[in-house]
Amino acid sequence: MDEPESPGLGLDLPEVPQKAAASPYRVLARKYRPQNFSELIGQDAMVQTLANAIARGRIAHAFLLTGVRGVGKTSTARLVAKALNCVGPDGQGGPTIAPCGVCEQCKAIAEGRHIDVIEMDAASHTGVDDVREIIDAVRYASVNARYKIYIIDEVHMLSKSAFNALLKTLEEPPEHVKFLFATTEVDKVPLTVLSRTQRFDLKRIPAEKLAAHFADVSEAEGVEVEEDALRMIARAAEGSARDGLSILDQAIAHGGGTVTAEQVRDMLGLADRGRIRRLLEHALAGDAASTLLDLDEAHDLGMDPSALLRGLMEELHFATRTKAGAAAEGLPAEQRDAAERLADQLGWGQIHRVWQMLLKGLADVQIAPDPREAAMMALLRLIHAADLPDPAAVLSRLSGEAAAAPVAPSASSKLTGPTAQLPSDFPALIALLEKNGKHQIAVQLHDQVGLVRFAPPELVLRPTRPLGGDWPRDLGAALKAATGAPWQVSLSDEAGEPSLLDQEKMAEERVRSEVLADPAVRAAFEAFPDATLESFASTKGA
Template identity: 70%
Template sequence: MDDESPGLGLDLPEEVKKPDDETHYRVLARKYRPQTFAELIGQDAMVQTLGNAIERGRIAHAFLLTGVRGVGKTSTARLVAKALNCIGPDGQGGPTINPCGVCEPCRAIAEGRHIDVIEMDAASHTGVDDVREIIEAVRYASVSARYKIYIIDEVHMLSKSAFNALLKTLEEPPAHVKFLFATTEVNKVPVTVLSRCQRFDLRRIPSEKLAEHFANVARAEGVDVEEEALQAIATAAEGSARDGLSILDQAIAHGEGRVTADQVRDMLGQADRGRVRRLLETLLSGQVAETIAQLDEAHSLGIDPGSLIRGLMESLHAVTRAKAGAGADLLQSAEEREHGAELAARLSWGNLHRLWQLLLKGLEDVRIAPDPQEAATMALLRLIHAAEMPDPSQLAAMLAGGAAPTVTPSSAPPAPTASPSATALIPSDFPALVDAVERQGKQLLGVQLRDHVGLVSFAPGEIILKPLKPLGAEFARELAAAAKQVTGQSWEVRLTDEGGSPSLQQQEVMAEERMRAAVLEEPNVKALLDEFPDATLETIDRKEA
């Protein structure tokens, strides 16, 4: 066999060239790990406290660093090790909050090769034998550093016996030993350990600081990233610098030399929010058949039913934030924000809370059901029909008047239209008309009539209203059509900016406050509250009142 022929399994493979530091790619989260306290973002209070302690020689023997993932716990522990062992460029320096980074201890610690700085992962070294090795080793002086430092990451993973074995050494360690613990679950660390450590709670990094940090990283990498994309990444990072850098790393690979906000949303799985918006609109309009069709379509595309319901909850939460006047989620597109503002104007607080609770219950049903798709379908159908039920105040009024509440499913045909001569069907006042409109299944129109308008005048065939909140351009036409469907006669609906009473919802609140004040003024109630000053009036039984 000549030299050119392939081997038969005994030949040695060609030598593979190993990547060196220049060619081997390092992810951004490792490449831009802070090397000084000045580079540690969002933890100014902790840095100041440590700086003062080092400057005054009040250095604790054990530190506990807590916080969510990616805020810099392990990085801070390494920085503390450098600060305590730095000897300066001339070799004569002492502990400092600004380690030089060029002396041998600083470089060795940064590269993870210092013999006196021992890092241990408690997740994989949980037993008492691992702790015994530490206990035996602390008796010996450091080899070359000022302090022998033990960094134990995820310390809450140590077993109970391991913690107990460490207690005595942790309370009275030799002067040359320092312990640095890091954990994401400080509640799992025994109190006996907490009491022996100086604790620092690392905070979530504010999104504006993260966005600024990511912008600096992008410039250093020579990548053009839109400002809105940086904000979206910072929001998705949830206060974690490491998570944000991982997302930025992925976004750079996802794009083609430029990272846009749309690319980030698409990468994070936000591109299919249009499907969720359409489903939410279908639910609110009470279209049973269309809801089932959209669920079946999502199922055929492989979309998890639980994810779909969580998406509905996220959309509803965004609507609630818009109604409360809070800032919009930066992961939302302009179209989503506009849609949220529109729904916020249409839905009352009561509707939002009820929808949220129904979706929350549906999510739990999906989690425990044998068939998640079936559970999701039943949950959303329950939401549609529950939305058609009268609220408690309407139900109480119906029962007090001896009328049985009637629910007309959205998929059922409309009730027969009364003839114009059937004047008995004409509501006697505006609240009665609102009740009749809602009984026809027009819940969103009912919400607007109760919450968003004040009555100026009401007469058979004519309604004059004052808008208290923005209304759709088709509001007057929709109300006229609904009133005609209910009564069988034509109605003229006019809007004006003058006069007008408070909305029906405001009137209910004022009536409730008057009733509450009257109850509190009742002599027996006042005597009871005087006897029990901590007691409060929680609810009022209207019948008893």
């Protein structure tokens, strides 16, 4: 007798459906990492340079990508690896700025499994032994790619000995090897390494481009996000796509499918902006009672005094930009209106005075035993200084009164010393400094700066070489000592006149050209081919 067949063996039973394994959630910053150069936002200049280099076959052997966090340094390095190793859908393509994304090379690089594209985190591989492994490996040809590519992230973390070990290989690598370095602190990378690489500075992504990118991501995710909310997230990201996508991820989870500006404001702690603006308005109006009440409420809500003062400074900064005609991009409507009101209310002298007092107050808060008390004292100083007249107006008024009331000459008026008589032009100013013993500053003014604006007591200069951060202050002090009047000295990148030294050289060259063009001089040179025209400086008094 045949044994009964056991169930499921040899019978055409319907298959029991297996529950599909849920795919793990990928955060937006990883899910929307750019897969080609067209998706890399805000770095058009770098993409254009790479495209031209690839098209002309002028591909450097080492690239250094630098910029703040989240602007796309590592993503760009992977895209460059794709561009150099892509073979196209038919396997016959060459390096291209538009990698196909479907060939085995592109897919393997995108998935992080390409045997010839080696990524190394310098933060955890800092030693010379780690670099020696690279040096030993570069001698061998790539396995199946056009180039063997080494991507070293946070390269500034390598030790000094590791950098030194890498120098020779970096200067003369084999033809099949390319190096791609990424760093957020390029000033820590030795100059010997920088000189051997082609450097790309990735810029902060503008807020408007970030907002547009986040809108596209939100649409792809099927989430409705208000336009003001997108602008807030873009501003909070501070030019970083990764930071902004992380904030957007959090906002979507916070909002449960829809994201409003109010939700983002609460999530980022921006709801206190209105409180900070009211506090600043009360302080500038001289209302001590309301100011202290606002400060107590902020303390009860858990606001840090340092954060409170920084918020006041940020509001003042927005107002300053608005007053200068360069309002910050992407501000919410209420913040933009508040900045315009504050800009109309404050004069330039008052803005600078309030800024300095807030800056001093912030420093006091950071070192005080009780930060809350230090913040209160800083605001009280601001209140009592808010209605003080502008020092320039006081000086002007006093000068006018002095001119209207002549004083009989006295013995003291015959004493030598600085006077309020201002020089008539820039060369006269230099001569005055020279006369008062300020020889070094006079030489620097003559040789190393170009004049942008001369409107005593204002002086705007364009340096032709570094002069040091304290130089404008030192010059202002020297001018005040020489003229008796306070000067406003500033450095600018605006186009200005050449330095006086360069003007003298150009004048001498002009005269020299005129002399050489003279028929008699030309005839003399034809008669005496070895003759030379001596410099005018050397022939003076001859």
